[in-house]
Amino acid sequence: MRTKSLTQAFEHAAEIMLEADGRAAGLTGAGISVASGIPAFRGSQGLWDKYDPFEYAEINNFKKQPEKVWEMLGEMLAVVEKAHPNRAHKALAELEGKGLLRTLITQNVDGLHQAAGSLEVIEFHGATRDLCCLSCDWRWPDFKLIAVKNLPPHCQQCGAVLKPDVVFFGEPIPERALLEATAAAEKAKVMLVIGTSANVHPAADMPILTKRSGGKVIEINLELTPLSGSVADLTILGPADQLLPEIIAACERLVGNE
Template sequence: MDKLKSGIEQAVQLISNSRCAIALTGAGLSVASGIPDFRSPGGLWSKHDPEKVASIRALKADPATVWNFLIDAAAMIQSVEPNAGHEALAQLEKSGGIHGVITQNIDGLHQRAGSMNVIEFHGNCSKFYCMECFSPFPAQRITPQVDLPVRCPQCDGVVRPDLVFYGEQIPQEAYKAAFELADQSDLVIVAGTSGDVVPASLIPPRIQDAGGKIIEINMAPSAYTSLSDVCIRGRAEEVLPAIVQNLS
């Protein structure tokens, strides 16, 4: 029996025996949809300095430059669709195989695939509000033709996406919801995240410390590899549907 098949069978067994399983996902899950992993060769950080285009300091000091980047990033995200990995997690939730998804992604693809209980740890790039008066700003007004930086019609403050920039804290609501869900869970499926970014990276070991299990699905070794009860080397968009198929 090859390692991939064995790993899928072990994952199916753990999910079948779990009381409350969840998924933790990262950028690697959306690569098959056409969104490059930010940190990989060809990713956004190989073309842009995150301190200049994705930090709260840059947004305050040079909002036009940040907005030029945001327009490009938003256009890329809007042009893609959920892949089989997103769809498999939505099916798992519908069947009771998992109870929710905690994602570090800002692309909204989990919801578009049909997942209902999604905690967006780093926010969502399709929601906007004014930095000064906090009024919501309609996403449909964000077009390549809009004057940059985008400004609030109420107070002329700079509009920003409702996501976490470098130098900002995780929103308390998302942080609280994620760790409350983790504390109810006895199994976490890690898919497409290397475990390099805290505090999201603390969730799997927290579950394991409480007696839970970790299933890792990644193309390359990660911070979770030495901790994982089941480690599957493969593409999430292929492995997750195989797990769902074997569960049915």
Template sequence: MRMRPTLSWTPPEDLPAGTTDLGPVTDALGAGGVLVLSGAGISTESGIPDYRGEGGSLSRHTPMTYQQFTADPQARRRYWARSHLGWRTFGRARPNAGHRAVAAFERHGLVEGVITQNVDGLHQAAGSRDTVELHGSLARVVCLTCGAFTARRDLAVRLEEANAGFRPVAAGINPDGDADLSDEQVGDFRVVPCVACGGVLKPDVVFFGEAVPRERVEHCRRLVREASSLLVLGSSLTVMSGLRFVRQAAQAGKPVLIVNRDATRGDAHARARVALPLGPALTAVADRLGVPLGDIDRSSA
């Protein structure tokens, strides 16, 4: 299955309405065995924008596709200039109450694992241990020639050295860590090669148009099979990479609960969609269950 660059979805009129009742979510977590599927909406309270919510970045930004990145050196130049600038902000983001609540539920044995569509690493920074990064992580870089992995922070140092004085002002930062820059602002930004073989470097994330690794998908399918219920947090479920797990859970008769302010493509499969901000909603659920959020933050680890 490939991620297609289908970036918009119009909810049909007959979708069930959202609710503000946290009872179903509280009951599911209280029973344990919950698998969390999270999207960009859980990170908005950490300063990382959503793609599709109110003010979402898709109104001004189309994510890079794998085909563009691999085929066009100028497209790679634009990507790395924008991503390098975005990393300065993106890399400083810290977990919010939503991330801390998920980690607390896991510590107390209520959440069995997390599948995240995000590439920001904030679940792990909050203390979640059993996390599958479905679309990869911006904290790693891979060489498309030799397959070597390096840390993004090391690449950032090399790009700083190769582009001294690169300080454009971006119009905004996107959920993929990409900053909004014009071609004039990108200018003659220098892209650096792999230190091992001189090959092309790419962030270790799944671009639109690229396949999610099959073994990763199968691992997630197994997690859905083993879970008692599926809790979707902050995802519109517009792309199939996340929606397929909702469909799998529903077809197996497992409860699907969604916390997302806007309608999602998975609402028809859900027992309920709670239309509340994630941080306050999950904090309220934690209070009802007597689960302290704690202050774990491993962002600098």
């Protein structure tokens, strides 16, 4: 059942998006990819029932026991390789195509925003598609599990075990991603925060930067977060793959009425 307040929320979101006149950024987290079959770290389902991410996605554990960590990585890459973008990813690509969204900052490593057609994507925590060698910096772009007979994959230059180019616990955010994301957040007149619990820093600081620079924050998530009722000007609770297309439809109605 559609409540009147939900319709009003979509219209309010659309007004804010149109007012920003393209000066909009997005911040996405694991919640947006759950509908694509990729389980979130937090919450108990699938992969993370079996492997504690704080143990298996920790950089010193990878350095000590890369073979063990690759047991998890092999399963994770298999999940990511067969995942497809859902309606939320496609809606964000559509917003960019319409000139209503400039930059997307994602905490996800699954590459689904690009697969959906988004062009300006800052991968805050890297991406699983590329492997890198911690010993000699050799890289394997667009790696697919089918490319190797056995895991783990090894560096073709020095023989060390390769690591997906994602930020493990205990590693810093890549400097370039942090600088670009910070600039995008400060310039944005509105930031759409989608599917993130907003408690992993520094990613969670991005909407705060937008707010401090005089911009607005729209939050779309299944549950309330530390941003709700404080940093967020508008919080809409629900699944992003259902809510984002509604916001686009509301934008279209508003533009049509002008």
